[in-house]
Amino acid sequence: MKFAALLALILLPLTLPAALPPHSEAVPGGIAIIDLGPARGEAPVLHYRKQRVMVQQDQGRWKAVVGIPLSVQPGAQRLTPAKGAPLTFTVQAKDYATQHLTIKNKRKVNPNQQDMTRIRVERGRINAALEHWRETREVETRFILPVEGRLSSPFGLRRYFNEQPRKPHSGIDIAAAEGTPIRAPAAGRVIDTGDYFFNGNTVFLDHGQGLVTMYCHMSRIDVAPGQTVKQGEVIGAVGQTGRVTGPHLHWGVSLNDARVDPALFFEDLEGLLSRNEKL
Numbered sequence: 001m002k003f004a005a006l007l008a009l010i011l012l013p014l015t016l017p018a019a020l021p022p023h024s025e026a027v028p029g030g031i032a033i034i035d036l037g038p039a040r041g042e043a044p045v046l047h048y049r050k051q052r053v054m055v056q057q058d059q060g061r062w063k064a065v066v067g068i069p070l071s072v073q074p075g076a077q078r079l080t081p082a083k084g085a086p087l088t089f090t091v092q093a094k095d096y097a098t099q100h101l102t103i104k105n106k107r108k109v110n111p112n113q114q115d116m117t118r119i120r121v122e123r124g125r126i127n128a129a130l131e132h133w134r135e136t137r138e139v140e141t142r143f144i145l146p147v148e149g150r151l152s153s154p155f156g157l158r159r160y161f162n163e164q165p166r167k168p169h170s171g172i173d174i175a176a177a178e179g180t181p182i183r184a185p186a187a188g189r190v191i192d193t194g195d196y197f198f199n200g201n202t203v204f205l206d207h208g209q210g211l212v213t214m215y216c217h218m219s220r221i222d223v224a225p226g227q228t229v230k231q232g233e234v235i236g237a238v239g240q241t242g243r244v245t246g247p248h249l250h251w252g253v254s255l256n257d258a259r260v261d262p263a264l265f266f267e268d269l270e271g272l273l274s275r276n277e278k279l
């Protein structure tokens with residue numbers, strides 16, 4: 001009995017709840033978690049680059065959870081509270097690898113005039129979904145994998161399509177057979193769905209407080225705007241619609257309108273996906 005009590009005492013510090021995901025990695029495409037002090041009263045309101053920022057209560061303290069765009073230059077960044085002096089945090093440099101892709105459908109790399117008109121309209125709609133802010137007290141940030149597959153392209157790659165430079169990879173690609181179900185990684189609400197020139201069939205899930213996830217190239221969409229989804233609920237299936245080289249899910253995670261690395265929401269995303277190497 002005495003030994004058990006002693007053991008419990010030793011193990012106690014190890015069983016305290018770990019900090020909530022996401023992990024903090026203050027780099028372009030990463031997330032800065034900034035301690036705002038003891039969690040008393042109302043949650044503080046802060047903005048970063050004109051976007052409202054998520055504030056979570058974690059282990060009795062308020063924490064700002066700030067998405068850092070891939071385009072941000074390393075150095076000091078400013079967080080503006082509704083009251084009081086600005087807060088600063090430092091963004092470190094991160095070197096992302098380069099990737100060269102060959103797209104057979106040349107129009108998907110060099111769209112014509114008519115395509116460009118369509119792309120501009122779609123961009124407005126995509127931006128509106130990604131900028132969405134919904135006031136919620138708590139946000140489910142413990143994600144599950146949206147699809148069983150293998151990691152075919154990581155986040156942040158500097159990409160060349162048919163040898164032409166394009167924007168860096170703003171999500172991760174999970175390769176899986178066409179028709180593989182895609183599940184909501186966390187509870188949320190469907191803000192929009194569409195069929196886009198580059199992204200193909202797409203679903204946007206709003207998890208609250210500026211956390212929005214995006215699912216592209218789907219073969220089918222099983223949800224409709226306004227619908228509430230639970231963690232693990234099927235929202236559609238893997239496909240190869242839009243600009244693709246094969247069936248995969250492009251999964252994007254946006255925080256305060258910054259595209260961030262989905263791996264930051266997992267203990268070991270690469271490990272989870274590498275178990276599926278044979279898929």
Ligand SMILES: [Zn+2]
Pocket residue numbers: 153169171172173249250251
């Ligand atoms: Zn992708």
